[in-house]
Amino acid sequence: MLPISNGLPKSPLFQIKQTPTAGRAVFATQFLKSGTHLLTTSTIPASILLRPYKREVCAQCFHYNRGRNLPHKSIETGHYFCTLKCSNLWHDEAGEIGIAAWVKVETFVKAKKRPTFHNGEAYENLPDADAPFPTEEDIERSWGEVEGTAHFIRQARAGSTKKPHRRAVAAVLNVHPNADLLCFQLDGTLARAKDAPVGWDSLMELVPDSTPYKRVQELKDHVLSYLHLLCLLPLPLLDLVTPELCLGLTQRDSHNSFGIRSLDDGGDEFFGYGVWPEASFFNHSCRPNVGKRREGRSWVFWVEGDVDVGKELCISYLGGDEAEMSLVERRVMTVGTWGFECGCGTCVEDVMREKGKVLGDTNGVGDLNGFEMVASNGTNGVGNGVHGLNGHG
Numbered sequence: 147m148l149p150i151s152n153g154l155p156k157s158p159l160f161q162i163k164q165t166p167t168a169g170r171a172v173f174a175t176q177f178l179k180s181g182t183h184l185l186t187t188s189t190i191p192a193s194i195l196l197r198p199y200k201r202e203v204c205a206q207c208f209h210y211n212r213g214r215n216l217p218h219k220s221i222e223t224g225h226y227f228c229t230l231k232c233s234n235l236w237h238d239e240a241g242e243i244g245i246a247a248w249v250k251v252e253t254f255v256k257a258k259k260r261p262t263f264h265n266g267e268a269y270e271n272l273p274d275a276d277a278p279f280p281t282e283e284d285i286e287r288s289w290g291e292v293e294g295t296a297h298f299i300r301q302a303r304a305g306s307t308k309k310p311h312r313r314a315v316a317a318v319l320n321v322h323p324n325a326d327l328l329c330f331q332l333d334g335t336l337a338r339a340k341d342a343p344v345g346w347d348s349l350m351e352l353v354p355d356s357t358p359y360k361r362v363q364e365l366k367d368h369v370l371s372y373l374h375l376l377c378l379l380p381l382p383l384l385d386l387v388t389p390e391l392c393l394g395l396t397q398r399d400s401h402n403s404f405g406i407r408s409l410d411d412g413g414d415e416f417f418g419y420g421v422w423p424e425a426s427f428f429n430h431s432c433r434p435n436v437g438k439r440r441e442g443r444s445w446v447f448w449v450e451g452d453v454d455v456g457k458e459l460c461i462s463y464l465g466g467d468e469a470e471m472s473l474v475e476r477r478v479m480t481v482g483t484w485g486f487e488c489g490c491g492t493c494v495e496d497v498m499r500e501k502g503k504v505l506g507d508t509n510g511v512g513d514l515n516g517f518e519m520v521a522s523n524g525t526n527g528v529g530n531g532v533h534g535l536n537g538h539g
């Protein structure tokens with residue numbers, strides 16, 4: 147059971163409490179009239195704009211320039227902005243050390259010209275696409291195995307001129323990065339380095355996914371990004387770059403991130419994703435009573451329909467598609483993408499109805515196995531993207 151700590155969002159309108167079956171959840175503390183504003187998020191400790199969109203989506207406010215390059219660019223850091231104001235805000239927030247880190251990573255990525263994977267679909271084509279998810283043991287082993295190399299890199303970065311130490315750096319820098327992942331991990335590392343009010347600590351409050359890697363290759367990419375960061379980042383940041391940081395970030399990103407999508411075409415374009423900790427305590431319902439939209443860099447939430455005191459406040463993780471979906475289709479999505487069987491009122495009612503039918507059909511000996519098989523076989527345990535990307539966004 148995850149704690150109800152002081153770091154969770156606070157409001158006179160709602161309270162975060164434990165539920166018996168769906169972890170923590172948000173409950174109304176007073177009668178809420180339809181349209182009541184609930185929450186506007188403040189910061190994003192970790193986000194990424196996918197490389198193909200970087201020139202067209204402002205790195206600060208996520209404004210989309212509809213296929214045209216944005217006017218303000220920082221070539222060295224690889225960021226583009228819609229206005230000088232956005233550029234200044236981004237640079238102020240990154241600070242000297244952040245900018246130095248981005249320059250190092252961007253220079254490295256540009257020097258490696260091979261195209262990189264930038265979304266979940268790319269993983270589908272890899273040879274081990276049908277392999278099971280790496281288990282907790284696989285994950286622990288992979289991160290453990292690399293510590294020898296990491297130690298050599300740290301020695302080299304500390305000034306050692308011994309051949310094995312220098313060779314370790316050269317060997318790692320010789321490998322092509324997964325550029326988007328590397329940048330996401332860098333963003334998280336910089337959040338860890340900062341003492342922001344809604345930063346790393348609030349990110350760590352989120353429900354972790356103990357097996358967040360959907361492919362063996364994905365786990366390998368993450369471990370490699372860790373080594374790349376060790377080779378590249380300015381020395382004052384090195385102590386922060388640890389397997390715990392990289393794994394902890396990925397465990398929170400999975401199941402909690404929101405997509406960064408276009409705003410004016412129903413969200414057809416998927417630009418990237420990010421973790422907004424304040425926004426990640428709403429559970430999913432197939433009949434949601436909370437609406438959400440992205441406004442620039444923030445997410446805004448409001449009540450849809452009057453809500454009585456004590457009622458749970460839920461968003462949809464299915465982007466509104468739930469209204470058109472059957473119970474099985476909804477379950478395939480929630481199990482496949484987020485790893486949970488939806489326990490919302492609508493699903494419970496539907497399950498009871500299905501169960502009633504099965505019991506009727508089989509003269510009392512049937513059960514829900516048929517139904518449950520469809521749900522689990524339909525997804526084969528494979529998510530819809532690397533980070534629940536299509537989830538909340």
Ligand SMILES: C[S@@+](CC[C@H](N)C(=O)[O-])C[C@H]1O[C@@H](n2cnc3c(N)ncnc32)[C@H](O)[C@@H]1O
Pocket residue numbers: 148167168169170171352353401402426427428429430431484485486487488489490
């Ligand atoms: C973004 S978090 C929501 C907050 C989370 N319950 C917590 O304790 O922090 C998403 C996770 O909440 C749980 N969850 C959300 N909606 C649910 C639902 N309708 N039924 C069951 N579990 C749900 C699942 O474990 C899911 O992976």
